[in-house]
Amino acid sequence: MSGLEIAGVVIGVVPPIFQAAGAAWKTLDxxxxxxxxxxDLGIRLxxxxxxxxxxxxxxxxxxxxxxxALVPQQELIARTLNRVRDLVxxxxxxxxxxxxxxxxxxQTDEKKKSEAVPQMRRSLISSMMALRGRRTAVAILLEKEGSVRQTEKNETKMLRRVLWAIHDKKRFEGFVESLEGHVKRLESFVMEGGRKEMRQEGTRFALEIxxxxxxxxxxxxxxxASGWDPGFSQIDVQSLAQWKAIPLQKSASIDVExxxxxxxxxxxxxxxxRFIKRGRFNQEITYLFEKKEYDANISADNKDLLKERVRQLVALLKEPGAQRHLHTLRALGYVDDFEFGCWWVVFRFSSSPLSFGALVGQEPLSLRDLLPLSSxxxxxxxxxxxKRLVDTFAQLYGADWMHKSINSRNIVFPRVRNLGSNPAIPPLQQALVQGFNYSRQSTQNATIDRGKVLNDLDAAIYRHPLYQGEAASGYKINYDIYSLGxxxxxxxxxxxxxxxxxxxPEKEQIVPLSPKMDRFHExxxxxxKRRVMIRVKHELAxxxxxxxxxxxEWCLNLEKPVxxxxxxxxxxVPLEDICGQL
Structure with missing residues (x-):
């Protein structure tokens, strides 16, 4: 199946021209x-x-x-669809x-083929079926993935089947460009509300890929591969592919000083x-140092694994795409501080002079600093x-990464915190996501999660109830989403x-809580959570x-990974709807 004909098979009725175009495309596939x-041309197609x-x-x-709304344009639409069919x-x-x-x-060289094109085809099938509202995208993907792979297996047995192969890449690229032009014209025949929904579907398609x-x-x-239209989706599929590939590749050289x-x-x-420090050689440049602690009794093997996590984290956050899409400072490298049992990940904080002398003990202004203010x-x-934070984590999760330390102290602003006075509230759209704590992909080994700080109450209260204390292990994405919630x-x-x-509390406390408590476990x-949910239920709407x-409520009540x-x-999507109505 190509993906185009799925809706027609399910519904059973499609306009003849579109049905013919879909059938022609299936034959080409x-x-x-x-x-x-x-x-790359297959991906583009x-x-x-x-x-x-x-x-x-x-x-x-x-x-x-x-x-x-499109009936007045039906003649132009029919003509363009005919051109698509005729061209294919x-x-x-x-x-x-x-x-x-x-x-x-x-003659097909199976060793040279990757999973990119078949997976894109499965993702389109999944997206189309989910769009029809018949079943969830996940169920369809699993079902169709098996079906497509079986079809591919059967086709390899057809020894004498004649296929087309690309001999002149430039000529075939001209065909793809012509198709792109026709389809772009079709997309222009959609009302504004439909464009937003199409972009959301494009985002789902990219995430499934x-x-x-x-x-x-x-x-x-x-x-x-070229051909990805930034207007088609709210995420950049090429950036997500790059981020997901980081743990699968040999670690690039990372600066340690x-x-x-x-x-x-x-x-x-x-x-x-964390703290801010001026450059050694260029005093007008400032850097943010963020601590990543490890247990003093950690084994050499586990320390090496954690160090590799730090290197992968720097690789993730050093690329310009991370600053643009994940809203972070640019990571530059790390420093090993054996005496204090930690590494310091170093970020570029500012390239303009800051008027705080030696910046002794200074750190960035955080969301946590702003929340107690009366204004x-x-x-x-x-x-x-x-929305800015949710969009960031949608892309992080799309690349299969987790943050592992989401809290309001790790939402910072590009200015120095001044402890001597009440800070003015900066533009909230300048917020940056920092404090990634041995971040990893959800499929990576989870047995060395003991790198977390257990005695920091400010951090512990944001962790999921099932990820508290010495017994905590096996971090999951729903724990990350709980913290975000x-x-x-x-x-x-x-x-x-x-x-x-x-x-x-109104009643006697069965489990006492205090901002000075030295124990915070499950x-x-x-x-x-119970206290928060009471407020959510009765006040938040x-x-x-x-x-x-x-x-x-969805974020706080997840019981399994999603x-x-x-x-x-x-x-x-709901947050986008909320902001779109303002």
């Missing part, structure tokens, strides 16, 4: 092979197909007729004209979680901050979470609206 240096399939669904073609059929009939040559099935790829070669092909060092830092400063930002600004709650009520530890975490309340698509649907 069945007879053309992409391998070696031509696979799948992009075009995804555009066409999602547009056709939103245009009503899979329901048997155009949506009413012409390629099959006059392959040489488009750079194709006949090729026996057994990345979720299904686990080979470094396929991810590399996706990074290098540059214009930055620990020289001159006192023991008190090195006991902090509260307007609701629209808080919605915007929540607590930060979203803080943004809604504009009050720090730790304040709930000081509140006097029972205490469940009690804190009035404060920030029902949609925000519902997405928050996919990036599910997070996007249940949290990112």
């Amino acid at each position: 069945d007879t053309i092979t992409f391998d070696g240096d031509t696979e 799948e992009y075009v197909k995804a555009h066409l399939g999602i547009w056709a669904t939103k245009a009503g073609l899979t329901q048997g007729q155009l949506v009413e 059929e012409e390629v099959q009939q006059e392959g040489k004209k488009y750079g194709l040559v006949g090729k026996e099935a057994e 990345i979720r299904g790829l686990s080979e470094a070669g396929a991810l590399s092909q996706l990074q290098q 540059g214009d930055w060092s620990l020289d001159g830092k006192t023991a008190a400063e090195r006991a902090q979680t 509260k930002p307007p609701l629209e600004a808080r919605y915007g901050l929540a 607590l930060v979203l709650y803080e943004i809604a009520v504009w009050m720090p979470l730790i304040a709930y530890l000081a509140m006097k 029972a205490e975490a469940f009690e804190l 009035y404060r920030v609206g029902t949609k925000y309340k519902n997405l928050l 996919t990036a698509v599910e997070f996007y649907d249940r949290v990112a």
Whole structure:
């Protein structure tokens, strides 16, 4: 199956022209092979197909007729669809004209083929079926993945089957460009509301592609292929492919010292979680040092594994795409501080002079610093901050990474915290996500999660109740989403979470809480969650609206891991709707 004909099979009725175009495209899928240096064109062709399939669904073609708003344009739409069909059929009939040559099935070099194109096809099938509302995208993907692989296996047994192979890449690229032009014209025949929905479907398609790829070669092909339209999706599929590939590749060289060092830092400063320091050689540049601790009794093997996590984290956060899409400072390298049992990940903080002398003990202004202030930002600004954070984590989860230390102290702003006065609230859209704690992909080994700090109450209260204390192991994505939910709650009520530890309950406390407590484990975490959920249930809809309340409840009540698509649907999309109504 190509993906285009799925909706027609399920519904049973499609306009004849679109049905003919889909049938022609399926034949092309069945007879053309992409391998070696031509696979990027296969990926590009799948992009075009995804555009066409999602547009056709939103245009009503899979329901048997155009949506009413497009009826005045039906003649132009029919003409353009005919051109798509004719072009695809012409390629099959006059392959040489488009750079194709006949090729026996057994000539296909399977070793050169990656999973990129088949996975994109499965992702499109999944997206189309989910769009029809029949079943979840996850169920469809699993079912169709097995079906497609079985079909591919059967086809390899057809020894004498003649296929098309690309001989002249430039000529075939001209065919792909012509298709792109026709489909782009079709996409112009959609009302504004439909464009937003198409972009959301494009985002789901991209997330499904990345979720299904686990080979470094396929991810590399996706990074290098052209044709991805930034307007088609809210995420950059090539950035996600690059980030997901990091643990699968040999670690690149990471700087361990540059214009930055620990020289001159006192023991008190090195006991902090983070601090700002001027450059050794260029005093006008400042750097942020963030601590990543490890157990003093850690084995050499586990320390090496944690060190590799640090290197992978730096690789993730050093690329310009991370600053643009993940809203972080740019990581530059790390420093090994054996005496204090930690590594310091170093970020570029500012390249302009800061008027705080030696910056002794200074750190960035954080969301946690702003929450106790009497002045509260307007609701629209808080919605915007929540959306910025959620969009960041939707992309992080899309690349199969987890943060592992989400809390309001790790949401910072590009300015120095001034302890001597109440800070003015900066523009909330400048918020940056920092404090990644031995972040890893959800599929990586989870047995060395003991690198977390167990005695930091400010951090512990954000951790999931099932990930508390010495017994905690096996970090999961739903734990990350729970922590994010607590930060979203803080943004809604504009009050720090730790304040709930000081509140006097109406009834006698079975599990006492206090901001000065020196023990915070599973029972205490469940009690804190109970107090928060009471407020969510009875107050939040009035404060920030029902949609925000519902997405928050989903974050806080997850009992098992979810996919990036599910997070996007249940949290990112509702927040986009909220912000779009302002």
